[in-house]
Amino acid sequence: xxxxxxxxxxxxxxxxxxxxxxxxxxxxxxxxxxxxxxxxxxxxxxxxxxxxxxxxxxxxxxxxxxxxxxxxxxxxxxxxxxxxxxxxxxxxxxxxxxxxxxxxxxxxxxxxxxxxxxxxxxxxxxxxxxxxxxxxxxxxxxxxxxxxxxxxxxxxxxxxxxxxxxxxxxxxxxxxxxxxxxxxxxxxxxxxxxxxxxxxxxxxxxxxxxxxxxxxxxxxxxxxxxxxxxxxxxxxxxxxxxxxxxxxxxxxxxxxxxxxxxxxxxxxxxxxxxxxxxxxxxxxxxxxxxxxxxxxxxxxxxxxxxxxxxxxxxxxxxxxxxxxxxxxxxxxxxxxxxxxxxxxxxxxxxxxxxxxxxxxxxxxxxxxxxxxxxxxxxxxxxxxxxxxxxxxxxxxxxxxxxxxxxxxxxxxxxxxxxxxxxxxxxxxxxxxxxxxxxxxxxxxxxxxxxxxxxxxxxxxxxxxxxxxxxxxxxxxxxxxxxxxxxxxxxxxxxxxxxxxxxxxxxxxxxxxxxxxxxxxxxxxxxxxxxxxxxxxxxxxxxxxxxxxxxxxxxxxxxxxxxxxxxxxxxxxxxxxxxxxxxxxxxxxxxxxxxxxxxxxxxxxxxxxxxxxxxxxxxxxxxxxxxxxxxxxxxxxxxxxxxxxxxxxxxxxxxxxxxxxxxxxxxxxxxxxxxxx
Amino acid sequence: xxxxxxxxxxxxxxxxxxxxxxxxxxxxxxxxxxxxxxxxxxxxxxxxxxxxxxxxxxxxxxxxxxxxxxxxxxxxxxxxxxxxxxxxxxxxxxxxxxxxxxxxxxxxxxxxxxxxxxxxxxxxxx
Numbered sequence: 154x155x156x157x158x159x160x161x162x163x164x165x166x167x168x169x170x171x172x173x174x175x176x177x178x179x180x181x182x183x184x185x186x187x188x189x190x191x192x193x194x195x196x197x198x199x200x201x202x203x204x205x206x207x208x209x210x211x212x213x214x215x216x217x218x219x220x221x222x223x224x225x226x227x228x229x230x231x232x233x234x235x236x237x238x239x240x241x242x243x244x245x246x247x248x249x250x251x252x253x254x255x256x257x258x259x260x261x262x263x264x265x266x267x268x269x270x271x272x273x274x275x276x277x278x279x280x281x282x283x284x285x286x287x288x289x290x291x292x293x294x295x296x297x298x299x300x301x302x303x304x305x306x307x308x309x310x311x312x313x314x315x316x317x318x319x320x321x322x323x324x325x326x327x328x329x330x331x332x333x334x335x336x337x338x339x340x341x342x343x344x345x346x347x348x349x350x351x352x353x354x355x356x357x358x359x360x361x362x363x364x365x366x367x368x369x370x371x372x373x374x375x376x377x378x379x380x381x382x383x384x385x386x387x388x389x390x391x392x393x394x395x396x397x398x399x400x401x402x403x404x405x406x407x408x409x410x411x412x413x414x415x416x417x418x419x420x421x422x423x424x425x426x427x428x429x430x431x432x433x434x435x436x437x438x439x440x441x442x443x444x445x446x447x448x449x450x451x452x453x454x455x456x457x458x459x460x461x462x463x464x465x466x467x468x469x470x471x472x473x474x475x476x477x478x479x480x481x482x483x484x485x486x487x488x489x490x491x492x493x494x495x496x497x498x499x500x501x502x503x504x505x506x507x508x509x510x511x512x513x514x515x516x517x518x519x520x521x522x523x524x525x526x527x528x529x530x531x532x533x534x535x536x537x538x539x540x541x542x543x544x545x546x547x548x549x550x551x552x553x554x555x556x557x558x559x560x561x562x563x564x565x566x567x568x569x570x571x572x573x574x575x576x577x578x579x580x581x582x583x584x585x586x587x588x589x590x591x592x593x594x595x596x597x598x599x600x601x602x603x604x605x606x607x608x609x610x611x612x613x614x615x616x617x618x619x620x621x622x623x624x625x626x627x628x629x630x631x632x633x634x635x636x637x638x639x640x641x642x643x644x645x646x647x648x649x650x651x652x653x654x655x656x657x658x659x660x661x662x663x664x665x666x667x668x669x670x671x672x673x674x675x676x677x678x679x680x681x682x683x684x685x686x687x688x689x690x691x692x693x694x695x696x697x698x699x700x701x702x703x704x705x706x707x708x709x710x711x712x713x714x715x716x717x718x719x720x721x722x723x724x725x726x727x728x729x730x731x732x733x734x735x736x737x738x739x740x741x742x743x744x745x746x747x748x749x750x751x752x753x754x755x756x757x758x759x760x761x762x763x764x765x766x767x768x769x770x771x772x773x774x775x776x777x778x779x780x781x782x783x784x785x786x787x788x789x790x791x792x793x794x795x796x797x798x799x800x801x802x803x804x805x806x807x808x809x810x811x812x813x814x815x816x817x818x819x820x821x822x823x824x825x826x827x828x829x
Numbered sequence: 830x831x832x833x834x835x836x837x838x839x840x841x842x843x844x845x846x847x848x849x850x851x852x853x854x855x856x857x858x859x860x861x862x863x864x865x866x867x868x869x870x871x872x873x874x875x876x877x878x879x880x881x882x883x884x885x886x887x888x889x890x891x892x893x894x895x896x897x898x899x900x901x902x903x904x905x906x907x908x909x910x911x912x913x914x915x916x917x918x919x920x921x922x923x924x925x926x927x928x929x930x931x932x933x934x935x936x937x938x939x940x941x942x943x944x945x946x947x948x949x950x951x952x953x954x955x
Contacts, residue, residue, distance in 0.1 A: 824872035825919050826863040826887050829926040 859893020
């Protein structure tokens, strides 16, 4: 079935005996024995298969969209991991095959070139963090799209060699300007030639239109009644084959990508590859290759770049590469030597007096820099001592400083030289990562996902102090009454009042006497004396009714009375507080003399040039200035409280005031002024 | 500052040092500011150019530290302790002025002086 020299991949029928064999982990297609590495990978594959089965079950069982998306994400990750492990296994098998074939055919061929050539650079940790992908929404999304918010679930898959990690899932809709992934992903064993593949998967998150379930007619009806882009997506989803097939089914693998599960499917939206040249200690922007276009259901308008921080810590910078006892030559004639304990780590050779100092984290006696500029050579055999000594030369600001070290024995010297050469090799391979140690923050243990509250406006989050309910209500009522008073004083009565305003003249007094006992009871206001205009009107018209007939009308004036009075008392609480106060406020200002306001608006420039500015004038001027210009009285919420003196209103409760302040601050029509 | 069209105006840039006054737990300067890049510049009664989004002094508390230091209403605040105030939001401006660890603020302000001073006019009236 399998030809050894050719690499083939075949799909295996589900439920077949072969698949069962594979599942049981008895993948012994090849004639070679399982090596230790193989069994390692085998274990990983088994683990991933189990995870995948779990994800499939979860996907079938869950009802909520969020859970389904998460399960689909884990499914995709497991599949990718399985594929990666399988391909790695395959590669290892092939390598073994090639090796054995080579060895068998040509016995002398062996790969032991000089130690210099075969030196492998050390591995390192590569961390990618703060991934941010900017979006570019078109204005049509905002203005023409009346439908529901089109949301997509996105996540990133990051792969270095065999290590695959995924980020958390982020819901994207048109209120988001960037997709931010907060995770820090660390790959522990990466070679300097690593290739970090970043793939962005997305899946649209609207109510699922499982393809073909709804009849076409219904679909077209729905699409016409939904918002423009939502309908477009729906139509596209109904039309199978319009979008490119999922990446899951792309590469044929030895193991099928799991059972076909109904549920959300992620599609590859964009990808890019990062390597050592992109590693830097700060944020950088990289280009993304975008697959998919606007017509796809999983489309998210990407700007085309991804911003991230890619850092690398080669092991040579973080671990001790070599340590041992050394002798350092000090000047003098004959030269004297001092014993130190040397530790080669990063770009330095730390020399401690004793080994215990190093363990105790005491400062080293001195430090010799080992970096790209350093030159190390072994000097000739010293006739006095048996061992070679090592000369390390550095340039310290124009001056060349040479340290001469010597080890106890030849083997030690050789080992030190090896270590130095390895260090140079690492530094040449890891390039900019060896200049300075880049910080990698270990990802903190996963915090439980914050439960986001339902989308509401900012005002829902404002806590209004409800401790004194009754007082605020009576507050409102008294204020409302006073406002109404004032309004009728000024003659600007509510429109419905005009109904009762005919025939203000006429024989009022006798009628008044008859109806007077009734009227005061109806009305909630106490100071009736101030209200003259509308009330007589009511009474007189009332009287004209009753003069005709007694019995039926005995109820009617009452009802009319009540009918009139009730709306007054009932409707006042029903009025929205804002409009009443605004109207009343403006009317009071008008009543005070609008001329004065107009004057003030052009006076302040000249008044300030006059020497003393009267204290009262200034706050007043600014008060009227700000309210006479654009908008509403709430602007005075930002003034100092002293400027509110003299208004007819009782001071609003502190909760209302803070709410008003906030609204004033948020209203862009106000020209804010702040006291400092 | 009045602006009479046709009359020459001069702008004076001066440095004003205001010592903050402690009132309870607050440090106050004694004036109010208006404007900012997030505000509507057309409503600024003090600016000459109605597209100027700078920070202007809209009110000076009498006998307050600002008045004592010589700040006048209508002045445009250009810098506060070296920080630029010509391209800041209203809230940023307020914060720069009300830093709790600073006792003194040194402002760079621009005031307009109208050349036609009232004193000259009264002379002729006689």
